[in-house]
Amino acid sequence: MEPEDPHFEEPAYTIPLDDVLAFVRKKTEHPGAAPGSDLFADLHCTGKAFSSLVTDFGRAFNVDVSGYQWYFHTDEDDHSIGTMLFKPPNERVQRIPVTPEMLWVMANEGQWNIAYPEHEIPSSRADILINILLFLAGALLLAYIAKRW
Incomplete structure (x- = not known):
């Protein structure tokens, strides 16, 4: 049952x-966040902000978040050329929503x-390797141009 249900009875939780x-409202800057709001889709908490929220949540409520796997819940902040050729982790799995109500239970x-x-x-990220190689190639090209100039 959803907490908005008039027949909902909150379990005997201490928190x-x-x-x-x-x-959640403070961290996402969404004062209208509801118990069933999806942090990613509804509250637009993504990338590093999402992972930071999870880490801060663990500290604030004394929750062991070591089992958290970011790529099931959010995307990466950074855009990269390498992802045009190789999928990042979050595109290799189906996204699992996280809601304030789920955090409450946790x-x-x-x-x-x-x-x-x-x-x-x-275990290795081919998309990141491509980014590094492109960066190095660009740096070498700039060094060559600067030397000839």
């Missing part, structure tokens, strides 16, 4: 839903409780 909502359980599906993410 109130309102505390988690206040935290706050009371003391751990990041999302069970991720089995998946394979390459």
